[in-house]
Amino acid sequence: MAMLQIENLEVSYGMIRAIKGISFEVNEGEIVTLIGANGAGKTTILHTITGLVAAKAGSIQFEGKELTKTPPHKIVAMGMAHVPEGRRVFSQLSVLKNLQLGAYTRKDRDGIQKDLEMVYQRFPRLEERKNQLAGTLSGGEQQMLAMGRALMSHPKIILMDEPSMGLSPILVSEIFDIIKSINEAGTTVLLVEQNAKKALSIAHRGYVLETGKIVLSGPAQELMDNDSIKKAYLGE
Amino acid sequence: MSFISFLISGISLGSIYALIALGYTMVYGIAKMLNFAHGDVIMVGGFVVFTAMSTMQQPVWLSILMGMVVCTVLGVTIEKIAYKPLRNASPLSVLITAIGVSYLLQNLALLIFGSSSQTFQSVVSLPPIRITETLVITGETIVTIITTVVIMVGLTLFINRTKPGQAMLAVSEDRGAAQLMGVNVNGTISLTFAIGSALAAVAGVLLCSMYPQINAYTGQMPGIKAFIAAVFGGIGSIPGAMIGGVLLGIIENLSRAYISSQLSDAIVFAVLILMLLIKPTGILGRKLNEKV
Ligand SMILES: Nc1ncnc2c1ncn2[C@@H]1O[C@H](COP(=O)(O)OP(=O)(O)OP(=O)(O)O)[C@@H](O)[C@H]1O
Numbered sequence: 001m002a003m004l005q006i007e008n009l010e011v012s013y014g015m016i017r018a019i020k021g022i023s024f025e026v027n028e029g030e031i032v033t034l035i036g037a038n039g040a041g042k043t044t045i046l047h048t049i050t051g052l053v054a055a056k057a058g059s060i061q062f063e064g065k066e067l068t069k070t071p072p073h074k075i076v077a078m079g080m081a082h083v084p085e086g087r088r089v090f091s092q093l094s095v096l097k098n099l100q101l102g103a104y105t106r107k108d109r110d111g112i113q114k115d116l117e118m119v120y121q122r123f124p125r126l127e128e129r130k131n132q133l134a135g136t137l138s139g140g141e142q143q144m145l146a147m148g149r150a151l152m153s154h155p156k157i158i159l160m161d162e163p164s165m166g167l168s169p170i171l172v173s174e175i176f177d178i179i180k181s182i183n184e185a186g187t188t189v190l191l192v193e194q195n196a197k198k199a200l201s202i203a204h205r206g207y208v209l210e211t212g213k214i215v216l217s218g219p220a221q222e223l224m225d226n227d228s229i230k231k232a233y234l235g236e
Numbered sequence: 237m238s239f240i241s242f243l244i245s246g247i248s249l250g251s252i253y254a255l256i257a258l259g260y261t262m263v264y265g266i267a268k269m270l271n272f273a274h275g276d277v278i279m280v281g282g283f284v285v286f287t288a289m290s291t292m293q294q295p296v297w298l299s300i301l302m303g304m305v306v307c308t309v310l311g312v313t314i315e316k317i318a319y320k321p322l323r324n325a326s327p328l329s330v331l332i333t334a335i336g337v338s339y340l341l342q343n344l345a346l347l348i349f350g351s352s353s354q355t356f357q358s359v360v361s362l363p364p365i366r367i368t369e370t371l372v373i374t375g376e377t378i379v380t381i382i383t384t385v386v387i388m389v390g391l392t393l394f395i396n397r398t399k400p401g402q403a404m405l406a407v408s409e410d411r412g413a414a415q416l417m418g419v420n421v422n423g424t425i426s427l428t429f430a431i432g433s434a435l436a437a438v439a440g441v442l443l444c445s446m447y448p449q450i451n452a453y454t455g456q457m458p459g460i461k462a463f464i465a466a467v468f469g470g471i472g473s474i475p476g477a478m479i480g481g482v483l484l485g486i487i488e489n490l491s492r493a494y495i496s497s498q499l500s501d502a503i504v505f506a507v508l509i510l511m512l513l514i515k516p517t518g519i520l521g522r523k524l525n526e527k528v
Pocket residue numbers: 013016018036037038039040041042043044045085194
């Protein structure tokens with residue numbers, strides 16, 4: 001059974017049907033990407049998985065446990081972290097306090113300390129700025145902080161929502177390299193992106209989302225070679 | 237010399253405003269609502285301590301503890317029953333509900349204790365300190381200021397050094413992101429109401445000891461003034477509520493002494509309006525980045 005298994009998920013905002021019955025899965029060790037245009041429903045899916053938005057129908061199973069029936073604040077402790085769209089770092093708190101909040105549900109002091117060192121190693125700039133307010137960081141640094149904060153919960157799976165948004169091309173490449181290395185270090189990744197080219201270049205598999213429905217899926221390489229995807233998402 | 241004595245009693249009055257303002261500002265920051273029933277929780281605290289001390293003849297410390305416990309339970313219960321179902325309702329519905337709760341508490345007090353004022357026996361047994369012939373500081377003033385300082389230091393440490401405190405800061409900035417960290421948002425809101433209401437009980441006891449009377453409307457005016465203090469200091473900001481409360485007490489007391497005792501409340505409101513014109517976010521307030 002897949003690590004994360006989503007079946008016939010439906011989500012509505014009042015009268016608006018944002019997700020119209022989708023199914024997909026993420027296996028342990030994979031990078032899976034969901035690509036789609038603005039308003040396709042990518043963020044809604046991630047929000048529903050981590051409980052910020054309620055599902056209307058369908059099921060979300062994480063390691064066999066039903067997330068739609070789990071109180072949202074218990075989901076992190078199960079091993080799932082979410083790097084939200086727009087980073088949403090706590091701008092009035094220091095970088096270090098943001099990272100500590102990432103480990104909010106943990107009690108193993110030694111483990112937390114080890115993960116903090118790991119995060120600093122991965123993002124040396126965060127260590128240099130650990131006492132700075134998060135709101136004063138640049139966009140790229142805030143993205144690194146949001147990722148570091150997620151890593152602090154020592155997750156089995158990380159959901160990332162458009163980590164490349166608003167970053168310069170060099171930084172985008174850097175962020176994708178980091179995602180790849182986080183995955184190689186053993187963390188499963190569900191990556192939501194508009195930057196389909198980059199996302200597919202690091203992903204194992206991908207799903208293409210159009211107005212709340214999955215229209216295509218397959219191994220990343222296959223999707224990259226698909227003519228309609230090339231036209232619609234890869235700008236070729 | 238009289239100036240110094242007005243100043244000191246102003247600081248003491250302002251300390252009480254600050255304690256009440258903390259409840260307003262914390263609830264606003266974390267639950268994003270104005271809890272207009274907060275002032276009446278002060279009155280409830282006062283009545284519980286009054287009943288425990290005068291009717292039940294309990295020692296002072298136990299009476300105060302009872303007041304704090306009752307107010308804490310009351311605050312958390314109000315939140316659960318009246319406000320929590322409105323978590324996603326319009327701010328106006330929440331405001332109207334809060335005003336309704338305020339009237340409910342006042343009328344319950346009228347029903348139980350009647351409409352005439354009762355004499356509140358001061359909880360302070362410290363004798364006044366005579367510094368010079370004209371400068372005398374009452375025991376109530378000293379106890380009020382010390383209590384407030386201790387509470388503020390304790391609260392600041394709690395917020396900055398403990399996990400529940402950090403959770404409060406996180407929820408106040410971004411409820412959704414806090415939830416993604418594993419913070420129990422409902423639990424954090426309950427905790428905020430609990431702390432705010434316990435502080436309101438302390439403020440009620442200190443207030444009733446300073447002006448030794450209590451009736452169903454005792455909490456009303458101090459509640460409004462503390463709300464002004466919270467806005468003055470920057471609503472949502474904890475140090476802001478502390479500074480705003482103390483400043484307001486000083487302004488009120490000095491204008492009562494040197495300008496007019498009838499106009500002192502009007503002056504307090506005028507200062508608020510002026511403040512809002514000059515700096516709409518208050519002394520320590522920051523721009524509200526309201527979520528859409
Ligand atoms: N809070 C909300 N209330 C009402 N409708 C919403 C809300 N959030 C999203 N929607 C709608 O749901 C649909 C899917 O939105 P969603 O944010 O999931 O898209 P997305 O794929 O993440 O888009 P983007 O790439 O722009 O981030 C859109 O039509 C959007 O207008």
